[in-house]
Amino acid sequence: MTDTDSGSGVKSKDSALYNAVFDAIIEQRLLPGARISEQTLVEHFGVSRTVVRKVLQQLASDDVLSIEVNKGAHVALTPPALALDYLHTRKLLETEVARLAAKRITAADAKRLYKIHARELRYREKKERGRMLRMSAELHFSIAHISANEPLCLAARRVVSRCELIVAQYERPGVDQGCACVDHGGLIEALVTGDADHAARVMAEHLDGIKDKLQLGDSADVSHVFARAGVDD
Amino acid sequence: MTDTDSGSGVKSKDSALYNAVFDAIIEQRLLPGARISEQTLVEHFGVSRTVVRKVLQQLASDDVLSIEVNKGAHVALTPPALALDYLHTRKLLETEVARLAAKRITAADAKRLYKIHARELRYREKKERGRMLRMSAELHFSIAHISANEPLCLAARRVVSRCELIVAQYERPGVDQGCACVDHGGLIEALVTGDADHAARVMAEHLDGIKDKLQLGDSADVSHVFARAGVDD
DNA sequence: ACAAATCAAATTGTATACAATATATTCGGG
């Protein structure tokens, strides 16, 4: 996202902090459930708690972290049932995003998308999983932006962000995962076609593909958390 | 909304302030564009600017007011093009809400909806327009709640709220307006049917009805602002 | 009298200080 500033009262100083934390979360350097203390951010960024707290509130309203009273901020942790709701909502929003984007996409837009996709693939090569995920999200944000419907775009952004966390939480350990980012090429092609229904269909398939790679079936199963075993406490 | 507290770090003290401002906006005691100074809220509610500012941020993230740096908070003002985007997004979200709600609605849920609708009609009788609008919004919130999809519900809530402001801004002065709240009876009936597609269709028609009552056609037309004429420039 | 510049008041942004709560540690008992 280029302009995190626009919209509601965010000074550029803040957005550095916002972006730093946001990126850390999306790139899985901070995993779901991880605590984020105010003090840490204060020391790391040299700003007062006032602005730290403001940014944390922002991130909470953007669905990537949750704040509990007197307990502080944690990277959002999503129970299986809620995860399904997010995936459902994401599909609703992003299929419509795809429809609108297909109708409005310009050559310049397409070029930007391909550029992001290229970067994504490059990080994939270099095994820089975090950066790859960041680019994947960026691609979805950019498509939402092209839809040129601000409220839809913002809603999509929230849901997409949270779904990145859901992937982090529920992805099958073994699976190459590839993030289904190979789909992205086809998705962009579908958009440039200009066929709204086709684009929506491809987006839907892409999202179904992501869902299928998750381990959400049996809600009680958290065994994969201890997958890299051998470690006794 | 019963529990504004849950979700992200809001202490009950705050939600009194939040609800007061939110209601004032929805009930059109504060019209789009109206300035909301921090000092005013501090004096009226006996809390510090810290919590006032926090609540204002919340309201901004809920799309009912906008905050500009160094200029403070204003009740959200929506340009015509953006209004159309909101109406479009609302339709997308609320038709899906209707679908899910139809599948999940219980007898108790239906009873609650009818109760709200009754109150709405009563305020309509008493010509208490503000309260009526509040109930109208409450009804839509409740339906969203029944859908039992949290992210969808929250997104719908934001968009519905903002659309109330859009109505306030663009409603034709003469038209009885009735808020199309007479539709609500039929909407509830459609939901209790349990037929998801039917419910979605009725919701869509309801929203189209609201849109038709607005003066959004020619984006450059702001003449109605000076409708109660006699005033030459 | 009107316009522009200057100054004063008010309002918002940020930092810090204090209060309340939660977490970690220590000490005592079983």
Add this chain to the structure above:
DNA sequence: CCCGAATATATTGTATACAATTTGATTTGT
């Protein structure tokens, strides 16, 4: 040795103080 209560530490919530910016009034010049 382990468990629980009490205390100490750390962290969050709130209020206040100071800085920066904006807004409105006053003054000055033409």
